[in-house]
Amino acid sequence: MSQDExxxxxxxxxxxHEWLDGELPAARAAELEALTHSSPEFAQRVxxxxxxxxxxxxxxxxxxxxxAGVLPNASVSPVAATATxxxxxxxxxxxxxxxxSARTVRRxxxxxxxxxxxxxxxxxxxxxxxxxxxxxxxxxxxVRAEAFEEKETAVAAAPPAPLSPPAxxxxxxxxxxxxxxxxxQSPAAPAAAASARVAASARAAAPTPAVAxxxxxxxxxxxxxxxxxxxxxxxALPPKPTDSMLDAAAKTAQSQTPSQTQSLGGRPMQRRAASxxxxxxxxxxxxxxxxxxxxxxxxxxxxxxxxxVAPAALLFGVQRVQCAPNCVQQRIEIARDGRLRxxxxxxxxxxxxxxxxLDEAALTALGQQIxxxxxxxxxxxxxxxxxxxxxxxxxxxxxxxxxxxxNAPRQVMGLPWCTDGKHVLDRAAQLIExxxxxxxGGVSGLIRQ
Amino acid sequence: xxxxxxxFRLYHQPLxxxxxxxxxxxxxxxEIAQETFLRALRQEALSSERSWLFAVxxxxxxxxxxxxxxQRARLQLLAAEQLDRVQEPAVLSMERDEERAFARKAxxxxxxxxxxxxxxxxxxxxxxxxxxxxxxxRSSVGTTLSRARRRLAEHYEALQGGAxxxxxxxx
Numbered sequence: 001m002s003q004d005e006x007x008x009x010x011x012x013x014x015x016x017h018e019w020l021d022g023e024l025p026a027a028r029a030a031e032l033e034a035l036t037h038s039s040p041e042f043a044q045r046v047x048x049x050x051x052x053x054x055x056x057x058x059x060x061x062x063x064x065x066x067x068a069g070v071l072p073n074a075s076v077s078p079v080a081a082t083a084t085x086x087x088x089x090x091x092x093x094x095x096x097x098x099x100x101s102a103r104t105v106r107r108x109x110x111x112x113x114x115x116x117x118x119x120x121x122x123x124x125x126x127x128x129x130x131x132x133x134x135x136x137x138x139x140x141x142x143v144r145a146e147a148f149e150e151k152e153t154a155v156a157a158a159p160p161a162p163l164s165p166p167a168x169x170x171x172x173x174x175x176x177x178x179x180x181x182x183x184x185q186s187p188a189a190p191a192a193a194a195s196a197r198v199a200a201s202a203r204a205a206a207p208t209p210a211v212a213x214x215x216x217x218x219x220x221x222x223x224x225x226x227x228x229x230x231x232x233x234x235x236a237l238p239p240k241p242t243d244s245m246l247d248a249a250a251k252t253a254q255s256q257t258p259s260q261t262q263s264l265g266g267r268p269m270q271r272r273a274a275s276x277x278x279x280x281x282x283x284x285x286x287x288x289x290x291x292x293x294x295x296x297x298x299x300x301x302x303x304x305x306x307x308x309v310a311p312a313a314l315l316f317g318v319q320r321v322q323c324a325p326n327c328v329q330q331r332i333e334i335a336r337d338g339r340l341r342x343x344x345x346x347x348x349x350x351x352x353x354x355x356x357x358l359d360e361a362a363l364t365a366l367g368q369q370i371x372x373x374x375x376x377x378x379x380x381x382x383x384x385x386x387x388x389x390x391x392x393x394x395x396x397x398x399x400x401x402x403x404x405x406x407n408a409p410r411q412v413m414g415l416p417w418c419t420d421g422k423h424v425l426d427r428a429a430q431l432i433e434x435x436x437x438x439x440x441g442g443v444s445g446l447i448r449q
Numbered sequence: 450x451x452x453x454x455x456x457f458r459l460y461h462q463p464l465x466x467x468x469x470x471x472x473x474x475x476x477x478x479x480e481i482a483q484e485t486f487l488r489a490l491r492q493e494a495l496s497s498e499r500s501w502l503f504a505v506x507x508x509x510x511x512x513x514x515x516x517x518x519x520q521r522a523r524l525q526l527l528a529a530e531q532l533d534r535v536q537e538p539a540v541l542s543m544e545r546d547e548e549r550a551f552a553r554k555a556x557x558x559x560x561x562x563x564x565x566x567x568x569x570x571x572x573x574x575x576x577x578x579x580x581x582x583x584x585x586x587r588s589s590v591g592t593t594l595s596r597a598r599r600r601l602a603e604h605y606e607a608l609q610g611g612a613x614x615x616x617x618x619x620x
Contacts, residue, residue, distance in 0.1 A: 023591065055602045
């Protein structure tokens, strides 16, 4: 049976994908299109297929950030493949002896092996150079990796390290943001730190990252942050803070360094963005955003960074960065007293800022609705309105949600994509818009653009 | 030569990306891509150039991997050792690494044909080209892709779910 003669039902999943991939003949595509309008069940299947296509693209996108010289996992070595692919198309490819393997091996020359050995020696002799460097952006990581390569060679060629301990070089350790649990070293941290010292000493000559420092949060603190239950956020909402509390929070925010306050913002996304566009690191350079708006008194922010709301004052914030190719940052923050702020920043373009405020009833309703989003389950698979949301990291789009739970600031990030086509950010924006009425003139419109 | 220049401009980047996703090693991917284009030079004419390039590259990967398994296993230990040393201890680096590791595992969990079809599709090959490169029926490409996508998402979801159980998410 030809494709054009296929019956309208049942439609196999493969055909749905074929349609969504634009590979179906026009007549059949029109049939399926019509079917989506007449059959909710089919529409749901199509939405799910869309979600799977989007999710798989994003999952595969995470593989693109691969450093060179990383050898494939043995358990999944392509040699395990048994299928002969395109054998008729490439007879010589299969049969000819090629020299790729030898070249691969040559990359791992004795020079490199001896370099590693030298590094090991340095580590064993107990060099106590402790350096807490700022977290580099991915772009920086490339620079660092190159620098490390050079240093590695230098170490290999250098005479053995002296046994006497060198001077300790210590840089200030960036503190976690206010209100967050202190970073605690995990049990495995000492061992990791020991090996990190060697790398750190080797990296000491590497260029300082252009991106501002970011607080280091250990896995333990991360776990404690994530231990939040999925209880209704509204139940956790504290009483409306007094002016003095807000003032204190604002002062805290203003006294924080950009790197500290950035912990509340989309710093990880800027790291991602920076990997796409080096200039995107400007997002995180601090002192970029200025408080402005119709009523500057409503602006909750300091001017130090994009992480403008003091953690203690934050109720909810949602932020998205998209780079296609220029990075656009969109952010909405709501303070506990109902003050609300949104802004959009595009690389190389002015920031637009807008502010408004919510009354207490709207704020309470919003808290209840936001709690229903189960933000604490992000970025794992999320149940939103009964639909599955896949979450996968992406270099080109990411989402970060900040909120307060049990008086502790929490953040989740990822890229949730629901199989029914709903983006969790759209849903959040919709909730905000509903709660805020029309005061903001269409928050979701801004966010969805 | 002019034709190879054109091929290179058109297909080098997607081919390297395809191979990098396939292999997890950009250097190796570059080498395979180079070798693929060298072989293209030797061809008088290519009828379906994109599917030909991807098929040759795929076979080179398989051929290369078969010959280098033992060396690679040893080198992998060295590479892992070195990576441990240069790894950033920051949580964000861990998150990124975790995402990549999950993606790698999820992709590797796919059947070979599903994986290749998916990776080729991601590089823009149409169904005819995928069918030709993989030597499968055109009518089965949609099914292959839908199965691959579903399994990929499910594997990824399962991995994330497992990690979620150990360490709930937040930043």
